[in-house]
Amino acid sequence: MxxxxxxxxxxxxxxxxxxxALADVSAExxxxxxxxxxxPNGSGKSTFFLNLNGVYAPTDGKIVYRGEEVTKKTLNTLRxxxxxxxxxxxxxxxxSTVRAEVGFGPMNLRLPREAVLRRVDEALSYMNIxxxxxRPPHYLSGGEKKRVSIADIVAMRPEVFIFDEPTASLxxxxxxxxxxxxxxLGTEGKTLLxxxxxxxxxxxxxxxxxxxxxxxxxxxxxxLAVFLDTELLKRANLKKPAMLLVYxxxxxxxxxxxxxxxxxxxxxxxxxxARAAR
Amino acid sequence: xxxxxxxxxxxxxxxxxxxxxHGRAHAHTHAHKGGHRHGERLDIDYLAYxxxxxxxxxxxxxxxxxxxxxxCLLLDNPHVSAAALFFMAFLAVAVGGxxxxxxxxxxxxxxxxxxxSALAVAVEYSAKPAGEYRLFLGFGYLYxxxxxxxxxxxxxxxxxxxxxxxxxLILATPFSELIAVLKxxxxxxxIIDLMHMIYRFIFILLEVSHRMRASAEARxxxxxxxxxxxxxGHIAGNLLVLSLRxxxxxxDAMEARCYDGELAFLEEDKPLRPxxxxxxxxxxxxxxxxxxxxx
Numbered sequence: 001m002x003x004x005x006x007x008x009x010x011x012x013x014x015x016x017x018x019x020x021a022l023a024d025v026s027a028e029x030x031x032x033x034x035x036x037x038x039x040p041n042g043s044g045k046s047t048f049f050l051n052l053n054g055v056y057a058p059t060d061g062k063i064v065y066r067g068e069e070v071t072k073k074t075l076n077t078l079r080x081x082x083x084x085x086x087x088x089x090x091x092x093x094x095x096s097t098v099r100a101e102v103g104f105g106p107m108n109l110r111l112p113r114e115a116v117l118r119r120v121d122e123a124l125s126y127m128n129i130x131x132x133x134x135r136p137p138h139y140l141s142g143g144e145k146k147r148v149s150i151a152d153i154v155a156m157r158p159e160v161f162i163f164d165e166p167t168a169s170l171x172x173x174x175x176x177x178x179x180x181x182x183x184x185l186g187t188e189g190k191t192l193l194x195x196x197x198x199x200x201x202x203x204x205x206x207x208x209x210x211x212x213x214x215x216x217x218x219x220x221x222x223x224l225a226v227f228l229d230t231e232l233l234k235r236a237n238l239k240k241p242a243m244l245l246v247y248x249x250x251x252x253x254x255x256x257x258x259x260x261x262x263x264x265x266x267x268x269x270x271x272x273x274a275r276a277a278r
Numbered sequence: 279x280x281x282x283x284x285x286x287x288x289x290x291x292x293x294x295x296x297x298x299x300h301g302r303a304h305a306h307t308h309a310h311k312g313g314h315r316h317g318e319r320l321d322i323d324y325l326a327y328x329x330x331x332x333x334x335x336x337x338x339x340x341x342x343x344x345x346x347x348x349x350c351l352l353l354d355n356p357h358v359s360a361a362a363l364f365f366m367a368f369l370a371v372a373v374g375g376x377x378x379x380x381x382x383x384x385x386x387x388x389x390x391x392x393x394x395s396a397l398a399v400a401v402e403y404s405a406k407p408a409g410e411y412r413l414f415l416g417f418g419y420l421y422x423x424x425x426x427x428x429x430x431x432x433x434x435x436x437x438x439x440x441x442x443x444x445x446x447l448i449l450a451t452p453f454s455e456l457i458a459v460l461k462x463x464x465x466x467x468x469i470i471d472l473m474h475m476i477y478r479f480i481f482i483l484l485e486v487s488h489r490m491r492a493s494a495e496a497r498x499x500x501x502x503x504x505x506x507x508x509x510x511g512h513i514a515g516n517l518l519v520l521s522l523r524x525x526x527x528x529x530d531a532m533e534a535r536c537y538d539g540e541l542a543f544l545e546e547d548k549p550l551r552p553x554x555x556x557x558x559x560x561x562x563x564x565x566x567x568x569x570x571x572x573x
Contacts (some may be wrong), residue, residue, distance in 0.1 A: 055533045076536050084534045090482055091527040095543050096454030096474065103544025108536035116544055134546075136327055136452065138481035156535065 003066075004028045005191055006082065006160055010061035013047055021047040023215045024056070029160065029191055034182075036202035036223070037065045037195040039212030040237050045195040046087075047221035048212070049162045052193075054078040080109060080261070083153035087164040096141075098124070098148055099133045105156040118241065123155035127181070148174035150181060160191040167198060203227055203241035209254060211236050224262055281571050282357065289361055289564065293368045300372070303402045322384060322448060329374040331450035335548045340459045342558045343447035349562070350439045353569040356432055359439040361568055365561055366442040370449045386448065388441045392434055398428035453477050471541045482524070487517055 006029040013022035022044050025066040029035065029102075037045050050056040052063060054075045063070045063078065070078050083105075086092040095101035102123050123128045127147045137145060146166070153161060167175045182205070183190060196202055202209055202223060209226045211219035213236045219226050226232065227244055247263055250256045256276050263269040326332070331339065346362050371381050401422050402409070409421030447456075454477065459471045490513045494500065499509035 050530060050534070053534050055530050066442065076538070079534060079536045084531075086527075086534075088527070090485075091524060092531040094475075094478060094528065094532060096452065096477060097546075100454065100543040104532075104537075105535040107542040107544055108538065111543075120544065135331075136323075136481075137478075138453070138485075139324070139327070152535065178426075190567050 003031050005031055005066060006233045007063070007064040008048070008052065008247065009064060011048070011051055011058045011063075012060040013044075013051055013056060014059045021215055022051065025061075025215070025217055027210060027217060027220060029193065031159075031191055032186070032189045033191050034205060034207045035188055035191075035193045035210060036191060036206035036208070037210045037212060038197070038199065038202055038236075038238060044211040044215040045212050046164055047215075049084055049164055049193070049195070052160075052162065053082045053084050055084075080156060081158045082160040082162065083156050083158035084162045084164060085150050085153050085166060087166075087168055089142075089149040092149045092152065097133070097135050098129065098135050098137065098151075101137060101148060102151045105152060106269060109156065119155045119157070123151040126154050126184075127151040136231075142169060143177070146170060146174060146178070150178075158190075159248050160193060161185055163192070163194040165195050165197070167201070199227070199239055200241045200243065203243065211238070211273060285357070285564075285568050285571060286361070289365060293365070293372065297372050321380070323453065325376050325380060325384070326452045329370075329376060329450045331369065331374040332452065332455075333548060334450065334554050335550045336451050336455040336459050337462060338550060338554060338558060339447050339451055340456070342562070343443045345562050346443040346565070347440045349565045350443070354436065355564065355569045355572060356435055357572045358569050359432075359435045360567050361565065362439040363435070363442045366439070370442075372445045374446075374450050375423050376449055381445075381449070384445060385441070387573040388445075389438075392437050392441070395437075396430045396434040399433055400427050402426070454543075455546075455548075467540075474541055474543070479521070483517060483521065486520060487513060490495055490516060 008025055008027050011022050011025040012020075016018045026045070037048070039045055047056065051058050054063065065074070065078050065081065068074065095104055099120055103116050103120045106119045111119070116204060120133075121130070124133055127150055129144065129151060130145060131148050132140065132148070137148065137272050140148065166178055170178060179201075182192060182194070189203060195208075206223050209219070209221060209223045210217055211226060211232065218236055219229070219232050227241055231239075232238075232267060243263060243265070245270065247256070250273075251258050258270060261272065263272055323359075343366075346366065350359050350362050367381065370376055371378055401420050402411075403418055404421055405418045407419055409426070410418075410423040412419045412421035451459075454474070457470060457473045457477070460473070461467075492511065494509045498505070500506045
């Protein structure tokens with residue numbers, strides 16, 4: 001039985017300059033879900049995230065965390081349990097050493113010093129950066145900064161992790177590292193919410209996809225359903241994942257028969273081909 | 279005379295023994311591997327992070343440095359100044375493990391200023407011939423004398439000792455730890471928070487401006503003086519706009535981690551160790567003794 005952790009109900013958000021960013025956005029997030037949030041730049045993904053974490057207060061509508069509507073009083077509970085890893089680590093890292101940086105969140109939770117230290121050590125070894133603890137952030141590489149910015153959130157022990165375009169500026173090795181971290185968090189039952197432009201990643205990784213377009217959620221469905229909907233993809237300016245294109249090409253060439261078993265990874269496709277050859 | 283020799287020996291011999299024991303063994307072991315990228319490095323900051331004296335309690339270092347400066351100024355004695363100059367440089371270079379070349383590099387700017395002001399103290403202008411040594415300029419004389427030169431030399435030595443003491447503190451203590459010391463010294467929180475932010479932003483701005491500069495250079499933005507000024511103006515303007523936008527992004531990111539108006543950073547506890555406190559204390563007692571024996 002899965003419980004709804006975080007709900008957005010009819011969210012509207014308008015920036016101070018009058019520019020609307022979200023229009024009637026509703027979504028329910030369940031425990032342990034892996035949600036990919038896709039859509040073009042400026043379609044409201046980041047604004048949605050900042051609303052979910054309570055940094056932005058919605059112009060209209062509400063956020064419900066564990067069955068209770070979030071108010072000014074419960075704002076910090078929300079921020080504590082919904083952590084955001086920002087797109088640009090340099091916009092997130094505030095302290096002058098890695099240890100102080102990772103400790104920033106726990107310190108703000110007003111935990112006793114020992115507890116803060118314990119959490120920091122845990123988060124650092126979780127992200128494999130214990131050796132960087134005493135370094136200043138300005139002498140770290142891009143990948144190391146990303147790890148630090150994730151450790152920042154791990155140290156706060158939230159239930160929901162939000163990643164805002166985490167792979168945007170990572171090299172393949174660090175992108176791989178990121179996927180391993182996501183896997184690890186997933187197996188711990190954390191709810192993961194990730195915005196990305198990488199449809200291949202969304203197709204292979206997510207259990208559910210939210211498609212944003214012009215401040216609205218235009219689709220909320222399992223990845224396969226979203227990526228098979230050609231009309232929707234056109235409207236939201238999205239591409240089909242390569243794996244699906246290959247599979248469809250194989251179907252139309254008569255190499256494979258449509259059994260409704262869409263492959264998600266190259267290995268699954270190999271399995272299908274091997275079975276068809278037999 | 280033998281007293282003076284004994285006093286200097288009391289300072290130099292332990293230092294020599296320390297160097298023999300530690301000096302070569304782990305020179306540069308703490309230097310960060312590939313820790314910096316071209317164009318974003320502030321030498322002093324980088325040296326402070328790689329100093330072996332980083333493990334010392336920052337308050338102890340600050341106290342040692344400031345007491346030394348005070349003693350140099352109050353006692354006003356060339357031997358005290360010389361001893362302080364030597365010991366502080368010894369701490370930064372031999373104990374801290376900073377290469378001598380780098381250390382001297384950090385001193386060049388202050389030395390230029392000190393020598394210029396020493397010249398101003400030593401030399402005076404007069405319309406008529408005066409002093410022991412003089413230079414005729416056609417309309418008057420620049421002159422100086424033995425006592426004036428001696429006074430200037432003493433002053434230079436004293437100032438150099440103070441610079442050396444401050445340099446020891448700066449080259450052995452990362453800025454964030456200095457801020458923590460100031461916080462303990464009850465400097466108002468607003469100023470402390472601002473120092474933290476400014477320190478972090480210096481590096482972000484440096485990096486961004488470096489990137490902008492590189493991209494402007496790639497488009498011939500510095501081909502001649504006029505273009506360079508034009509480009510410089512645009513980069514400065516862009517930096518301002520970007521800083522404002524970044525400040526907004528930063529604030530969001532901080533709020534997302536439960537920031538509520540009070541910047542509370544986790545500070546490392548660097549315990550006072552007898553091996554650090556004892557030599558510091560001995561040195562601070564040594565300076566007045568030196569003064570007493572040589573006055």
